[in-house]
Amino acid sequence: MSSDVTQPQVDSIYKPLPKVTGWRLFLKTVIARAYPRLIGQQREKSWMFFDIFLPMLAVSAYVFVYRAIQAPEDYVGFAVMGGAMTAFWLNVLWSMSSQLYWEKEQGNLALYIIAPNQMMAILLGMALGGMLATALRAVAIIFLGTILFNVTFVVSSFLQLLVVFMLSMTALYGMGMMMASLFLLLSREAWHLSNLAQEPIYLVSGFYFPIKSFPFWIAAGASIIPLTLGLDAMRQLIFASGPALGFVSVKLEVSVLLVLCVVFLVGAKLLLDYMEKLAIREGRLTESRR
Amino acid sequence: MSPLAIETRKLGRIYKIRGNKKEKNVRKELAALSDVGIQIEQGELFGLLGPNGAGKTTLIKILTTLLAPSTGEAFVAGYNVLNEPQHVRPRINMVSGGESSGYGLLTVRENLWMFSQFYGMPSREANQRIVDLLKLVGLGDRINTKSSDLSTGLRQKMNIVRGFMTDPEVLFLDEPTLGLDVGASRDVRHLIRGWLDDDKKRTLLLTTHYMVEAEELCDRVAIINQGRVLACDSPSVLKRRLQEDILFEIKTSPLNGLSAQAIEDLPEVHTASLTEMEDGALLKLALVEESALGPVINALTDKNITIMSLNKHEHSLEDVFVQLVGHSIAEAEKGSQDE
Numbered sequence A: 001m002s003s004d005v006t007q008p009q010v011d012s013i014y015k016p017l018p019k020v021t022g023w024r025l026f027l028k029t030v031i032a033r034a035y036p037r038l039i040g041q042q043r044e045k046s047w048m049f050f051d052i053f054l055p056m057l058a059v060s061a062y063v064f065v066y067r068a069i070q071a072p073e074d075y076v077g078f079a080v081m082g083g084a085m086t087a088f089w090l091n092v093l094w095s096m097s098s099q100l101y102w103e104k105e106q107g108n109l110a111l112y113i114i115a116p117n118q119m120m121a122i123l124l125g126m127a128l129g130g131m132l133a134t135a136l137r138a139v140a141i142i143f144l145g146t147i148l149f150n151v152t153f154v155v156s157s158f159l160q161l162l163v164v165f166m167l168s169m170t171a172l173y174g175m176g177m178m179m180a181s182l183f184l185l186l187s188r189e190a191w192h193l194s195n196l197a198q199e200p201i202y203l204v205s206g207f208y209f210p211i212k213s214f215p216f217w218i219a220a221g222a223s224i225i226p227l228t229l230g231l232d233a234m235r236q237l238i239f240a241s242g243p244a245l246g247f248v249s250v251k252l253e254v255s256v257l258l259v260l261c262v263v264f265l266v267g268a269k270l271l272l273d274y275m276e277k278l279a280i281r282e283g284r285l286t287e288s289r290r
Numbered sequence B: 001m002s003p004l005a006i007e008t009r010k011l012g013r014i015y016k017i018r019g020n021k022k023e024k025n026v027r028k029e030l031a032a033l034s035d036v037g038i039q040i041e042q043g044e045l046f047g048l049l050g051p052n053g054a055g056k057t058t059l060i061k062i063l064t065t066l067l068a069p070s071t072g073e074a075f076v077a078g079y080n081v082l083n084e085p086q087h088v089r090p091r092i093n094m095v096s097g098g099e100s101s102g103y104g105l106l107t108v109r110e111n112l113w114m115f116s117q118f119y120g121m122p123s124r125e126a127n128q129r130i131v132d133l134l135k136l137v138g139l140g141d142r143i144n145t146k147s148s149d150l151s152t153g154l155r156q157k158m159n160i161v162r163g164f165m166t167d168p169e170v171l172f173l174d175e176p177t178l179g180l181d182v183g184a185s186r187d188v189r190h191l192i193r194g195w196l197d198d199d200k201k202r203t204l205l206l207t208t209h210y211m212v213e214a215e216e217l218c219d220r221v222a223i224i225n226q227g228r229v230l231a232c233d234s235p236s237v238l239k240r241r242l243q244e245d246i247l248f249e250i251k252t253s254p255l256n257g258l259s260a261q262a263i264e265d266l267p268e269v270h271t272a273s274l275t276e277m278e279d280g281a282l283l284k285l286a287l288v289e290e291s292a293l294g295p296v297i298n299a300l301t302d303k304n305i306t307i308m309s310l311n312k313h314e315h316s317l318e319d320v321f322v323q324l325v326g327h328s329i330a331e332a333e334k335g336s337q338d339e
Ligand SMILES: Nc1ncnc2c1ncn2[C@@H]1O[C@H](COP(=O)(O)OP(=O)(O)O)[C@@H](O)[C@H]1O
Pocket: A282, A283, A284, A287, B015, B016, B017, B030, B032, B050, B051, B052, B053, B054, B055, B056, B057, B058, B059
């Protein structure tokens, strides 16, 4: 084993390389941390089953119910859209929020903190990677659902659709980033919380039916989850009967989403700074083996 | 003159330990470091030698900006680690023994590339360097292996490449050979020395609880036990300090209740330590005069203890440790496990 180790003689191997700082470093960090998420799904093909087949099952169940009770045909499309968005929700709930905790256990967190980058860039990279990787699943679900159940889309404005989608994603993953720091602080307790939260949120966020069916205040309360309003707005923009079944106007929903984006991203940054300070003061959050 | 690479002044760290569920409000305090003052020059390979729980990792965490000191100050490359981490971080890197950093589904090269980006290295050049370094450490044929498929020894070499890769001014290695077999340990030590000697501006601080490692590898060694630095000098100077004492190792039959203290109380006996062995005991003596050996042997024979062998001993760092601490590192670790 030792025979193939040679004394360093080649000067160039260790010659210092120029390094970027500031926003370029930020960008490099985001891309580098997104990379394992993107490459990961390519190497672990098992996600296909869990992340596409299982949501498709849920979608199918709703579709059969809607067909049986002869609900308006657009409800089928609603369920397909909901199934696609579920993929993002699960990704945030299970991969984003527990991620920093996992990184701590793995020993990565300490290395991320001592590197000259910003932790915010690490979190953004995680979010971006997760989002792009999940987008593939979402597209697959929409594609399959559309073919299987004959969904007809009537897009009123592609631009608005894009804006709503981007805002929903920013707010959703902003929330995920915030939860990541929160999980790290609360560790195990938070785990139970999100376990508890998963099912009720499916229900009140209207993944499979319009939230207009709920009393106003329940729907308004559910709007704290960015996908609730995002999904409602998107449905209004892509189905013929969407606007009639919408919760409030798309304009208002976009404004609220904008506020959520700011709140969650600022919240994520503040919590992250707090987490780092606490870690350094108490010396427990970078501890990987206890 | 350039500033010291590392300096600590009266550095201390106290951990507050929460009680278990029953005594939730009981708070214990543990002084992991007390009054540590060390100065490390640029270009030094400095070793922190001490048993498990001595406070080595705590000191590394403080110096790498991961942990705040409770008292005192610490400087790395001239910057205060607590107030100026933004200046310290670009200048350092850290590798810990047995760490499982990175992502198992990425290849060795991809993992290293990812970390290079966190330091702002140009992507293409970083990749080239990673390949060169991997070849240098003998991982040339594992560049595209998933890092989860590496053995402990190879993984540690990958981690060390991660440390070298970013051109740190000061590199921290926490127990770099932990859990490695003899061959891999030797390779790693070889790499460490090679990296340091390659450029006189580099400084390296490593921790270890292996005597041999400290003695062979380090320019200077601080012996640390229970959070305190007991001695700090080059291995040869540390050993020379002992030279006045004359060392003997005596293998005996079982001890029949004779204590090290009883022997130490004999005249001209500086220190005495006893280690139980399978079929008897090992008695280590530091004597002021060779003539003190007689009474010791008498004390043994009085208790019907048979002497199986007697050796005059050459000094090692182990002896320095025993003299300072009162027992060997192995014994210290046995003790801390029993707690
Ligand atoms: N985060 C922590 N909280 C409480 N006690 C700790 C913590 N980290 C280390 N300790 C204690 O501090 C002492 C020194 O630990 P450490 O610095 O890890 O020693 P070493 O690296 O020399 O083995 C030990 O007694 C250890 O149990």
